[in-house]
Amino acid sequence: MSVPAGNLLAGLPSGALPARSLPARSLLDEIFTTLAETASLSGTVRIERILSTGQASPDSFWYDQGWDEFVLVVQGAARLQLEGEAERALGPGDWVMIPARRRHRVAWTDPAVPTIWLAVHIGEKQPPETPGQGEDQ
């Protein structure tokens, strides 16, 4: 009867981040870990830890998802841009509820310290998103 459990701060890279993290890394270096997932007729609710270490979305890249996503910065610092808005600076405790179809990108994450996000994907209809040019469903 054990239940899924863990710690978001565990398993972080220790010491200085690798030099290749500067000045910019691709999204592909981010570490995505699914913590919990519940399927229903209305789509999957998936809770995920994202570990960023200086990554940012390429200039012309936008996520365009068919489901709502709640994001929380647990540790570190980032800048999130929603289409049509200035970048939002996010630090520990900051959260944003990104509605479905609202295009967004990660403009910056701190290259000096790991940034830990908690993301809740609500009503996801597909396997975990993969970076692309707005091709996510």
Added chain:
Amino acid sequence: MSVPAGNLLAGLPSGALPARSLPARSLLDEIFTTLAETASLSGTVRIERILSTGQASPDSFWYDQGWDEFVLVVQGAARLQLEGEAERALGPGDWVMIPARRRHRVAWTDPAVPTIWLAVHIGEKQPPETPGQGEDQ
């Protein structure tokens, strides 16, 4: 086109907590704030901040919910008990996915500092739960 956003650490009680918080306070003093809510045919997904300042569930009290609940301790310290288990000590970053119908209680929260939880209720079928003797649907 503004979106729901905020900071989990904002609006905390400052200075020493009131003496009435010692040694135990009822659950009714906890502060529950719904941050985001998405309804679907499969029930509501509701994301909530819970601010505890020494509260604990009464000895014989168990939450018994008809939906999954993901909980994360963002700040502070608590002990969570799932039925049939020893109490789990939780600190910053610790999360637990509590399956529907798994009875659980909050055995302790730190009376000296505010404990901030993020809770994700997945597939909730009713208005926000109210404490009771396992009467939650």
